[in-house]
Amino acid sequence: MISFGIDPGTARCGFGLIEVEGDRLTALEFGSIETSPKARMQDRLEKIYDSVDALMKKYRPDVMGVEKLFFGRNATTAIPVGQARGVVMLAAAKNAIELIELTPAEIKLSVTGYGNADKHQVMFMIAKLLKLEEKIALDDTADALAVALAVANSKRF
Numbered sequence: 104m105i106s107f108g109i110d111p112g113t114a115r116c117g118f119g120l121i122e123v124e125g126d127r128l129t130a131l132e133f134g135s136i137e138t139s140p141k142a143r144m145q146d147r148l149e150k151i152y153d154s155v156d157a158l159m160k161k162y163r164p165d166v167m168g169v170e171k172l173f174f175g176r177n178a179t180t181a182i183p184v185g186q187a188r189g190v191v192m193l194a195a196a197k198n199a200i201e202l203i204e205l206t207p208a209e210i211k212l213s214v215t216g217y218g219n220a221d222k223h224q225v226m227f228m229i230a231k232l233l234k235l236e237e238k239i240a241l242d243d244t245a246d247a248l249a250v251a252l253a254v255a256n257s258k259r260f
Contacts, residue, residue, distance in 0.1 A: 104258060105131065107164035107200070108251030109155070110243045111187035113138060116151050117243030119251040120162050121233065123259060128252070130233045131162060135243045144186070152190040159198040166201045168254030170210065170246065203254050210246075213253035225249050 104124075110117035119133040136154040138147035159167075169192065172185055195202045205213075212218040215228045226239060229248050239245040 104166070104255065105162055105164040106251045106255035106258070107158070107162070107167040108247040108249065108254060109167065109169045109191050110246035110250060111151075111169060111184055111191055112243060113144070113147050113151070113183040113187050114140060115241065115243045116155075116187055116191070117241065117245070117247035118155065118158060119244065119248035120158065120164060121248070121251045121255060123255045128232055128234075128255070130235060130248065132158070133239070133244050133248055135241050135247075144183070148186055148190045151187055152194055155191050155194040156198065159194060159200060164200055166203060166254050166258055167195045168203045168205055168250040170250055171204045171206050203257060205250065205253055205257075210249050210253040213256045214249050 106121050106123060108119045114137065116136040118136065120131040122129045122131055136151055138150050169188060172181060172188060192202060208218040211220040211225060215224050222242065226245050229239065229245055229252065232252060
């Protein structure tokens with residue numbers, strides 16, 4: 104099974120693809136899709152869509168996970184994140200990929216066993232579970248891998 108995790112954003116959209124074979128977890132590809140703040144919003148969203156669509160066509164994931172939108176203190180950031188989520192969800196629909204939405208607490212619980220884990224605990228478990236020797240440079244990428252792991256766990260059990 105291939106699980107595709109997304110941490111949506113318009114400036115930086117994290118992604119992570121993992122393969123699950125029995126108890127073995129392998130990171131296939133991970134990183135972030137970055138767009139220029141100087142570009143028009145529709146062009147930024149198109150870049151995100153095209154990049155996610157290309158990854159879907161390359162890996163043919165069985166399932167995709169995206170973090171549920173959490174309205175914190177800053178509604179100004181929630182709107183562009185919602186737009187990025189929309190194009191990611193559209194790409195999943197166009198590629199007939201099952202989509203699962205998870206809250207941050209559900210993701211942390213699945214990856215670390217503790218729903219209030221901090222970012223360092225989550226990153227430690229991602230590296231351990233996926234046997235990554237390199238440090239994940241960006242939070243968006245780590246979050247996307249955590250989503251991919253959580254979705255894979257939800258499908259396995």
